[in-house]
Amino acid sequence: MQKHLSVSLLILAVFALNACRSNNQSDQKTLEQTNHEAKGTFGYDVAFLKKHNSALILQAPDNADAQAIIIPEYQGRVMTSTANGSEGNSYGWINYKLIESGVNQPHINAFGGEERFWLSPEGGQFSVYFKKGQTFDFANWQTPAIIDTVIYEAVETNSSSVSFRADATIENYSGTVFVIEINRKISMLDKAAIISELNIASLEGCKSVAYESVNALTNKGTDWKAETGMLGIWLLGMFKPTEKTVIVAPFSTHLSKKPLLTDDYFGKIPADRIAVKGSAVYLKADGKFRSKIGIAPKSARDVAGSYDAEKGILTIIQYDLKAAEKYLKSTWEIHKDPYDGDALNAYNDGRLADGTQMGPFYELESNSPAKALKKGETLTHRQRTYHFEGSKETLGAISQKVLGVSLEDIASAFH
Known part of the structure; x- marks a missing residue:
């Protein structure tokens, strides 16, 4: 029995x-x-993010299909956007597994998102990611809570914009203490603004979505000094890679025919993954090899982008660039000149030495210069993100005008 x-x-x-x-x-x-469609659509991501966070949905003033998702819990980051409503492609990379777990991770919570607010420098004697006296290795690296786990307060919002505010006290590697206030506003752009800001002729023949973030860092403590360290604003966007996605980083030839380029962050990039042709640097964005580039402010242009020939998506970022000013260096070492950093960075994800991988994703990143802010003064950095889908003729015209290269140039960069 x-x-x-x-x-x-x-x-x-x-x-x-x-x-x-x-x-x-x-x-x-x-x-x-x-969500009308499977994973990969904007509708799917809206439902997923609303399940786990207080997601805010913004839309362009003149285009209900152009939308973006903003998450206050993730420091007011833009998680993803679309040019074609709920059934359209969702452009931002999202770490579904981490978000679903609800468990914070050591070192960093890489939730994803196509534009997040960060602080520089990451490495060096003025780093805010390493404590004084520590060696610059992963075991000691820690993303400050103010750009990792702190919820930003939404102080003003409407159907097409939202403003956030946060306060923090943070100490750098040299022991300098910063008392700061962060303000961040994200606004959707209408079609007229897209045409005007990019100085293009038309959007006929394509779908588009674009937004602008205005980021302000105010010194609420003692005066900042170059010899004891300063802070910079760093904006990073994580996007979905494909076999046919290529990053395009145009550079100025005013000072040199060759770009002031750093391309050995993680060792030498193989020749079949990076190319310098004409006045642009090309980097494969297939999420299969960990590689990063940086372009110095005197050589950078105020735009960069990528083209996914598989899905027909053209992405562009446009940011404030001040070529004559000092930019913070973030490599994991003590720097001879800590203000000889990059204005623009781009990253392609890949497997680590132990075989693990966070993504795959790729990144487009912009930096602000560093300024010796007196108490009460503010540093501001502005960036716009654009996505286009449509006819090759229209996308090609936009790419040629803004990035200085054709779609054929991008497609043939590694042939």
Whole structure:
């Protein structure tokens, strides 16, 4: 009797487990049906992010299909956007597994997102990611809470914009203490603003979405000094790679025919993954090889972008560039000149030495210069992010005008 009872209980347990699995599969199917499309659409990401956070949805004033998702819990970052409503492509890379876990990670919580607010420098004697006296290695690296886990307060919002505010006290590697106030405003751009800001002729023949972030860092403590360290604003965007995605970083040839380029952050980049042709640097963005480039302010231009020939998506970032000013250096070492850093960075994700990988994703990043702010003074950095989908003729004209290269130039960069 006892044996039969045990078997009956085992059978019931199996049925219950199968029912649970069935319900989970049903819930996943329902989620995808609710979003009109499967994973990868904007609607899917809206439902996912609303399930785990207080997601804010913004849309362009003149285009209901041009939308973006902003998350206050993730420092007011733009998680993703679309040019084609709920059923359209979702452009930002999202770390679904980490968000779903609800568990904070050591070192950094890489939630993803196509534009997040960060602080520089990352490495060096003025780093705010390493404590005084520590060696510059991963075990000691720690992203400050103010740009990792702190919730930013939404102080003003409407259908097309939102403003955030946060306060922090932070200490650098040299022991200098900064008392700061952060203000960040994200605004969707209408079609007229896109045409005007990029100085292009038309948006006929394509779908578009664009937003601007205005980021302000105010010194609420003692005066900053170059010899004891300063802070900079650093904006990073994480996007989805494909086999046919290529990053384009145009450079100015005013001072040199060759770009002032750093391309050995993680060692030498193989020649079949990076190319300098004409006045642009090309970097493969397939998420299969960890590589990073940086362009110095005197050589950079105030735009960069990528083209995904597989999905037909042209992405552009446009940012404040002040070529004559000092930019913070972030490499993990003590610097001879800590103000000889990059204005623009681009990154392609890949496997680490142990075989693990966070992404895959790729990044477009812009930096502000550093300024010796007196108490009450403010440093501001502005960036605009644009996505276009449509005819090759229209996208090609935009690429040629803004980046100085054609779609054919991008497609043939590694042939």
